[in-house]
Amino acid sequence: MPDEEVAEEGLLTPTEPAVQDPLLRELLAENAAPADTPQEQPQPIASPSEEVDCVVIGLGAGGAPLLARLAQAGLQVVALEAGPWHNPEKEFATDEMAQNFLFWNDERLSAGQDPLAMGKNNSGTGVGGSTLHYTAYTPRPLPDDLHLKRDFGVGEDWPLTYDDLAPYFEEVEQFLGVSGPTPYPWGPARSKGYALPPLPLNSAAQLMVHGAEKIGINTSPAANAALSGPYYQEGVGWRQACTNRGFCQAGCSNGAKASMDVTYIPLAVRYGADIRPNSYVTEIEKNERGEVSAVVYTQNGQPHRLPCRHLFICAGSVETPRLLLLNGLALNSGQVGRNLMAHTGVQVWGTFPEEVRPNKGIPGGLISQDTHRPKDADFAGGYLLQSIGVMPVTFAGQVARGRKLWGQPLRDYMRQFNHIAGINILGDCLPHASNYLELSDELDGKQVRKPRLHFTAQENEQRMNKHASAIMRRIWEAAGATDVWDFMRYAHVIGTARMGLSGDDAVVDRDGRAFDVPNLYISDNSTFPSALSVNPALTIMALSLRTADKFLERQRRRDK
């Protein structure tokens, strides 16, 4: 990381983290920040007798923000992350295949009519979780994303409103240094603009501007959690601006992308959080009252037992329900593993006469939310449009699977790589009884039952894809594309431990607290009652901070 001398050209004033919650501000004032802690110091191994305030399982977008919050509040917190702690500058190659270690590569089984691709499409491991390879899209949900059922009579409403979440969206955006347009063209007016101006538009984004304009669709530079200029980060120092590597999905090597390992995790470490990488949870113990009492895990082959007062499971919507099912936790509602959703994500690719070189620049530079609630829709909900850049191995794999080209025709098509550009959607998905996660009888490399994910796109998703494909084809043809083809795809597993108003039909309440187990919290996209028509990372982080604040509030009340 650069030190402060490198970037002291007065580009930005170092900012204090904008803490929304008055209670936390109070707690922060009581717990003065300790001296800077180097990021990579050896962590102590737990002694068998220690009992800590909080254990957090998983250090992605769900776990890292609340870890920082709890540490800032002065609690003794230990984070268990299944994967390693990387040094991106030294370890991250600009090579897709070499970066496969970023994905959760223990096998999952994909069933149903539209089996979900996992691995690099849908999973992560390591200190930072999936944010190590997310594309850093950070659009906010629009207010009506949270009440699909009220508006359409299908799906589920959130037990939270946009106004409950808006302050947290703002806090996350300012803390991460989100680059984006101010004002943002869709959704309610905001009290604060994005932290930085948008990133530059790459070729695919420019083509989408032209094509969309011709058919009357508004576009805008997107909001991305990658820095368009140097930005000061507490616990890190100055983070560098994005160098247009375009490699977000295979790991950012210079800290420009706001993955958790360069944002909330250093903040948590600065306030004393104990990070234990390579720590895979094998068992969650309960006491006679049915509360969580300890977590058993293996670190580098050694078993450990860590007693705790509170547990936060933030392992993502596959590993979280898997842990609950394996340990018989929070199962009374019967909803664990159910309501599995995946964003519609159909991509449209085309060949252009111009040179595109689709590997450069932030992959998702341009957005349109004109299709959020299309007037001619024959489906509930809606979607957003994004331009997409791509790397050669990922693209070639999609060509093989999607176009079934092989032999000379495949090599001929791939020779056009530098003239290829794509556009895709991210759309809502409704829960359905036939879409769920269960434990199979097959064991994985860790000798744990493999999860089996059932997913079949239902009529609503199929209609949305069809609508979106037609619009994207029109945009691409207007922009001059030939040889246009669709790649059907579903991204992000969502909703396997839903939140709700009552333990009769939900696993956790609006604060992320399990109805059945009073000292168990869940924070990740498994709690989403509906999929939302935007990329999930920003909402996961916002909910994570909110869950921490509500937890702290409850502890404070208990103290008094």
Place this chain on the structure above:
Amino acid sequence: MSFEELLPTDHVSEPTRAALSQRLAETTEPYEPQLLAPETFRLLEAVAARLFPQPDRPQPIPLAPAVDKRLAKGGSDGWRYDAMPPDREAYRLGLGGIGQIAQALFQTDFEALGPAQQDEVLKSLAGGNPPGEAWQELPANRFFEEMLAELTETYYAHPWAQDEIGYTGYADLPRWERIGLNEKDPREQ
């Protein structure tokens, strides 16, 4: 600039150079199959040679070793079609099934066929309903898709294939300045 010219320059980071150099070195190393039986491995090589014909290269980019190595290690890409058996079994069954298609269509082994007939066998497989008892157990379309995707990703991860498609993204230091339409940094020329 080509891969050969770019690799030693400061445009390529150390971890990137290490990954690419190793991949390149493995290209010319002789390979002994670790998991697949020698005759099954030869069949996989013959199939790979039709899925990626490389008459333009004196030394083709080897594709079968990556599959055998992964299977030997028990490596996974993180998921599997539930309708498919575990990967080792799928490859054994599927490659055996390719032999059965060759026998059914041409009454001989796949490796003994000419390129056009081999392509007929692969078309039958890709079509999803080939002859042969292996395909009663193994979904032909899924096996073909999985095998093709793995060989394709192996091929395009190779520096020679990246040169072939004009990709220079590995040479990303210090930054890309010119990222718009018809724009190139000097090292992309």
